[in-house]
Amino acid sequence: MPLVKLEGVSVSFSAAPLLDGVDFQIDPGERIALVGLNGAGKSTLMKVVNGQVHADHGSVWQDPAIRVAQLPQMLPAADERLVYDVVAEGLAEVRELREAFEALSHKTDAASLQKMERLQLRLEALDGWHLEQRVQTVLDRLGLDADTRMSELSGGWRRRAALGAALVQRPDLLLLDEPTNHLDIETIEWLEQVMLDYRGAILFVSHDRDLVEHLATRIVELDRGNLTSFPGSYTQYLELKQKLLEDEERQNAEFDKKLAQEERWIRQGIKARRTRNEGRVRALKQMRQERSQRRERQGTANISLDEAQRSGKLVAELKHVNMQYAGKPLLQDFSMTVQRGDRIGLIGANGSGKSTLLRIILGQLEPDAGEVKLGTKMDVAYFDQLRGQLDPEKSVIDNVSGGRESVDINGRQRHIISYLQDFLFSPERARTPVKALSGGECNRLLLARLFSQPANVLVLDEPTNDLDIETLELLEEILLAFEGTILLVSHDRRFLDNVVTSSVVFEGDARVREYVGGYKDWLRQRPQPVHQAQAEAKPAEEKQKAAEKPRRKSSNKLSYKLQRELDSLPEQLEEAEAELEKLQAETSAPDFYSRDHEDVARVLEVLHQQEQRLETLMERWVELEAMQEEG
Template structure:
C-alpha cells in the first residue's frame, strides 16, 4: 500500500532547483534512507512530506488516513518539563479534543449534543479514550522515566523522549532527520532496534553509514535536483552508484565529442558553402542548449592537512592514573603509552569521561593520582564538537584566516578564497556570518580552520556530526595518510573502524581498557575480557577453597564434538577458496571495460561479488566462534 507519492514535483530556492520534477513512491513497511551532499535539499524534501513546505509545482499525494510523525535532529530542551508531558505533547491535538469533550459534558447543555457527538466520533477514530494507556505503553517500551524533569536527562535520554513523542502518535510514516547526532554508540544501537521493530514506513536522513547499512531496505539519492532509487542497503548503493557515475561520464564524453565535431562542421560550412543543411544546424542548436542545461555534479570537498615537524617518538605516557568527580571514579589505575603515528579512538557512553581523559592526555588537567609524561615537540590542533572556536558574528573568511589574505599549506601559499572553495564554500558564501550556517557547514569551517594549522597531534572530538557521507569518506582518507598522531572521539562506528589503530573503551566504574583496532575489533575482543573479569571475580570471592586445587578444566582447551572439530579443521581451506573466488570477482569488476558490458550481466556479477563478500565474512565469523568454543568460551 502506497503511503505517499510525488509526481513531477518541483521546489526551488531562488534560481536553484532543489527538487526538479522528481517522482517518488513510498510503500508501507519500507525503510528508505535519503542520501546526498550537504545542501542538496534532503531536509527540504522531508518538509514537503511532513506538510511544512508546499511544492512550487507538481503533485504531492498522501493517503488521507495516514499519520505522519517526525523526529527532528534538534534535541528537546533540557527544561523543567516532565518526561511524561514531553511524550504526551506528541498527541496534543487529541488531548485538546478530550479536554473539549470533558468541558461540554460538564455543561449538560442540550444545544451542545451535536458537538459532543462529533467530538466522540473524532476521539474514537483517533484512539483518544486511551491516552494515558498509550503514553504508559511508550514510556515502558522506551524505558523512559516519566516522573523525571528533562533537565535531569542526558542528551541521549532526551532523544528517547522525543522518539516517544513521535511513537505515541501511532504513525504510519516516521520521518527521521539525522537521528544519531550527539548520541553515544549504545544509544544509537538501541535506536536501531526501535526502528527495526517499528511496523510503519520510515523515511530517514543519516550520515551514519553503519545505521544506513543496517536499516535501509532502499536508498534514494538526491543529486542535482534529481531523485534516483537504489534497492538494497548502503553497500549495494555504493556499487550501483559507481556504475551509474561511470556510465554518465561515458555518455557525457560521447555527447561532448559529437558536439565538438558539429561545431567544427558549421565553422567549415560557413567558409566553404553558401547553403547549409538547416536540419543539422537546428540539431546543433539543440545540442548547445542541452549542454548548457547540463547540471554538473557538485564537486566533493578537497582538503589536506598542514603537517608540522615530527614530534618525539613518545607522545604521552600515563602510569597508574586515576581521576574522578564528587567521589565517582571516571578513570581508575590507567597505564597507557601513545607513540608517534598512533591513531587512537575513544568510545563510551556520553558523560563517561572521554573529554576528561583527553584533557589529561593533552596536559590540560592534572589527575588525582598517577603520573603523566608528555612527549617533546608537540604541536596540537583541536576540533571542538561544541564549535566554541568559532565566532558566530564573524564571516567564514575571518574565522579561518584570522585577517590573512593567504595561508600556507605544506609550503604552498593559497589565497583564502581558493582554500575555502576546497571546503565547498563559494566566494559569496565565504563572506557569510557563521551564525547563518547549517550544522554541516559549521563543521566544514572548523575543519578548514583546523587543517590550516601545522600540527603533529590532531585531536578530533565528534568531527563527523552533520557532515555528508562524501566529506566523511574524504576525511577518512586524509586521516589515514596523516603521519602525525590522532586522538579521536566519535560515535560513528564505521568511521572508527576505518581510521583508528587502537581503541580506549570506557567500560564503567572507572575501567578504561585498550584494544587493538576499531569498534568491530572491540566487539570481538570484549567477550574474552568479560570472561577474564568473571574468572577474576570468582577467585577473589573465595568461591573456590584456597586449600582445594583448581580444576584443570578452567585452563584446558575444551574438546569439541567430532562434527564441530571436523568443521573447524575444514574451515581454513574453505576460507582460502572463498577468498580466491572473491579476489577473482574483485579483479573482474575492477576492469576498465567491466561497466561497458550488458547492464543485466553487470548487475549479476555485482550481486555475485556482494554475495561472496558475505560468504567470506560468514566463514571468518564461524571460525572465530569455533576457536573460542575450543578455548573454553
C-alpha cells in the same frame, strides 16, 4: 497501496531547483535511506513529504488516513519540562480534544452536546481515551523516567525523549533526519534495533554508513535535483552509483566531442556556409542549449591539512591514573602510552569520561592520583563538536582567517577565498554569517579552521556529525595520510574502523581498557558483552576462576560431539560457498535490477543471509581448529 506519492514535483529556492520534476513513492513497511551531498535538498524533500513545504510544480498525494511523525534534527531544549510532558507533546491534538471535551462536559444545551459527540468520535478514532497508557508504554519501551527534567539529561537521553514524542503517535510513516547525532554507540545500536522492530515505514537521512547498511531496504539518492532509487544494501548502492557516474562521464564526453565538431563546422569558410544545412544549424542550437542547462555534479571537498614539525616520539604516558567527577569514578588505575603516529579512538557512553581523559592526555587536567608524563614539541589542533570555537556573528572568512587575506598551508600561501572553496564554500557563501549556516556547513567550517593551523596532534571530538558521506570518506583519507598523532572521539562505527589503530574503551564502572584496532576489533576482543561489563563486577576470585577455566579445558582433546562438528564443517563451507557464488552470479547479471522490485529485494536479502551464514561457519571452523591445536 502507497502511503505517499510524488509525481513531477519541483521545488526551487534559487536558480537551480532542489527538486526537478521528481517522482517518488513510499510503500508500507519500507525503510528508505535518503542520501546526497550537503545542500542537495534532502531536508526539503522530507518537508515536502510531511506537507511543510509545498511543491512549485507537480502533485503530492498522501493516504488520507496516514499518520506522519518526524524526529527533528535538533535536540529538544535542556529546559525544566518533565520527560513525560515532552513525550506527551506528540499527542498534542489528543490533549486539546480531551480538554475541549471536558470543558463541554458540564453543559447540557443541544449545541454543546453535538460538539461533544463530534469530539468523542474524533477521540475514539485517535484512541485518545488511553493517552496516559500510550505515553507510559513508550516511556517504558525507551527506558525513560517520566519525572526527570530535560535539563538533567545528556544529549542522547534528550534524543530518546524526542523519539518518544514521535513514536507515541503510532505513525504509519516516521521521518528521521540525522537520528544518530549526539548519540553514543550503545544508544545508536539500541535505536537501530528499535527501527528494525518498527512496523511502519521509515524515511531517514543519516551519514552513519553502518546504520544505512543495517536498516535500509532501499536507498534513494538526491543528486542535482533528481532522485535515483537503488534497491539493496549500501555496499551495492556504492557499486551501482560508481557505474552510473562512469556512464554519465562517458556520455558527457561524447556529447561535448560532438558539440565541438558542430561548432567547428558552423565556423567554416564561405563555401561551407553556402551549402549549410539549416536542420543541422537548428540541431546545433539545441545542443548549445542542452549543454548550457547541464547541471554539473557538485564537487567534493578538497581537504588538506597543515602539518607542523614532528613532535617527540612520546606524546603522553599515563601510569596508574585515578579520576572521579562529582563523586563518580571515571578512571581507576588506568595506564597507557601515546606515541607519535598513534591514531587512538575513544569509545564509550555519553558522560563516561572520554573528554576528561582527553584533557588529562593533553595536560589540561590533573588527575586525582597517578602520574602523567607529557611529550615535547606538541602542536595541538582541537575539533569541538559543540562548535564553541565559531563566532556566529562573524562571517565564514573571518572565522578562519582572523582578518588575514591568506593562510599558510604547508609553506604555501593560499588566498582565503580559494582555501574555503576547497571546503565547498562559494565566494558568496564565504561572506555569510556563521549563524546562517547548516549543520554540515558548520562542521566543514570547523575542519577548514582546524586544518589551517600547523599541528602534529589532532584532537577530534565527533567530527562526522552532519557531514555528507562523500566528505566523511575524504576526511578518512586525509587522517590516514596524516603523519602526526590523532585522538578521536566518535560514535561512527565505520569511521572508527577505517581510521584508528587502537581503541580506548570505557566499559562501565570506571573500567577503561585499550584494544588493538577499531570498533569491530574491540567487539571480537572484549571479554564479555557490554551490558554484562556494565553490570555489577565479579569478585576478583570469580574472575580468576573464569579466566582459568578455558585454559584447563583447552588442555584436553575435543569432545566427541565437537570433533564431529569440526569434521562436518568443511563440507558445509563448500556448500555455502557454492550457494553464495550462485547468488552473486545472479545479482551480477546485467538485467538483474530491471526485475520486479520485490523479487530483487528478496534475492538481495537471501544473498545477505548466505554471506552471514558463510562467515559464521568460517568463524566456528577457525575456533574449533584452534581448540584442537591447543589440545
